[in-house]
Amino acid sequence: EAQVTQNPRYLITVTGKKLTVTCSQNMNHEYMSWYRQDPGLGLRQIYYSMNVEVTDKGDVPEGYKVSRKEKRNFPLILESPSPNQTSLYFCASSSSGTGGETQYFGPGTRLLVL
Amino acid sequence: TQLLEQSPQFLSIQEGENLTVYCNSSSVFSSLQWYRQEPGEGPVLLVTVVTGGEVKKLKRLTFQFGDARKDSSLHITAAQPGDTGLYLCAGRNSNYQLIWGAGTKLIIKP
Numbered sequence: 001e002a003q004v005t006q007n008p009r010y011l012i013t014v015t016g017k018k019l020t021v022t023c024s025q026n027m028n029h030e031y032m033s034w035y036r037q038d039p040g041l042g043l044r045q046i047y048y049s050m051n052v053e054v055t056d057k058g059d060v061p062e063g064y065k066v067s068r069k070e071k072r073n074f075p076l077i078l079e080s081p082s083p084n085q086t087s088l089y090f091c092a093s094s095s096s097g098t099g100g101e102t103q104y105f106g107p108g109t110r111l112l113v114l
Numbered sequence: 115t116q117l118l119e120q121s122p123q124f125l126s127i128q129e130g131e132n133l134t135v136y137c138n139s140s141s142v143f144s145s146l147q148w149y150r151q152e153p154g155e156g157p158v159l160l161v162t163v164v165t166g167g168e169v170k171k172l173k174r175l176t177f178q179f180g181d182a183r184k185d186s187s188l189h190i191t192a193a194q195p196g197d198t199g200l201y202l203c204a205g206r207n208s209n210y211q212l213i214w215g216a217g218t219k220l221i222i223k224p
Contacts, residue, residue, distance in 0.1 A: 004156070040123075042202065042216035043157075090156050098210045103147075105156025 002027045006091050006106035013081055014114050021076045021109050023091030029104075031097035032074040033058065034066065036087040037108075043090070049074055050097055081113045117141075118205055120215035128223050130192050135201055135218045138185045143205030143213070146179055146186045151200040151217075193222045 004025045013019055025032065033048035035058075045058030049068040063085055065077040074093075078085060091106040118139045127133055137146070145164045149157035161170050163179035163186060170177045174197075176189040186205075190197055203215040 040216055043204075043214040045212070092156070102159045102162075103157075103212070105158070107154070108156055 002104070004091055004093055004104050004106035006089075006109050008109060009107060010110050012112045012114065015082055016080050019078050019081060019111075021078075021089060021091075021111075023074045023076065023106060024072050025074075025091075025093040025104070026072065027093060027095075027104065028071065029093035029095055030071070031095065032068065032091065032093045033097075033103075034064070034074070034076045035090045035092065036060065036085075037090060038087050046076070046089075048097065081111075083113050086111060086113045118203055118213050118215040120201075120203060120218050122218060123216065124219045126221040126223065127193060129195060133190050133193055133220070135188045135190075135220070136185070137187070137203035137205075137215050139205060139213070140184065141205070141207060141213075142183050143207055144183070146183070146203060146205045147212075148177055148186070148188055149202045149204065151202060152198075157200075157202055193220075195222045195224050198222050 007022045030051045034046040035043040037043050044060045046060055046064050047058050047066040049055045052068055052071050055066050055068055068074055089109045092103045094101045094103045121136045147162045148160045150160055151157040161177045166181045166183045168179045174191045178187050198221050201218045205213045
């Protein structure tokens with residue numbers, strides 16, 4: 001089954017404790033991205049990757065890091081989480097990032113930073 | 115900053131009624147997509163419109179792309195409780211960025 005998986009689905013942590021949210025897709029997609037979703041603000045892109053070893057900032061990259069060492073994986077790293085990073089996070093992938101192709105989303109990771 | 119404004123932000127109606135959700139911008143998009151998101155899940159693509167004036171139908175859902183490719187609408191006929199969800203529009207700009215609306219939360223009461 002074609003899918004995007006994220007782990008963990010739920011995470012409670014404390015300020016400053018480094019964490020990683022994993023994302024994996026099995027569709028051989030070149031384009032992957034991370035979003036955060038907050039009430040009333042919609043989806044805001046954090047980082048995206050057009051291909052292996054190619055990453056770029058989205059609209060809200062501060063406080064986040066990503067890496068794309070393999071085509072299928074695109075982890076999101078919070079080196080020193082803060083309460084304003086409490087949010088619902090989605091990973092997404094598509095065949096490319098340039099056209100009207102479908103973006104496939106993971107199930108989301110709900111993060112609470114105390 | 116490009117914006118896609120969705121209206122209304124929230125809509126609660128009875129089963130069987132019709133409704134329209136709007137997605138407006140001052141910018142031109144090469145394509146526009148509509149997604150539906152249910153609680154606890156990621157958004158799922160419903161449709162992509164590409165040509166100005168284009169109309170696409172998906173069962174009881176009708177999607178239209180404005181002639182100038184700056185706006186779009188989603189019309190639902192005879193809404194069902196299964197249509198409940200968050201509807202998101204997203205437009206692709208000339209820099210290939212996907213610009214997202216904030217969403218319309220739709221509740222259909224039985």
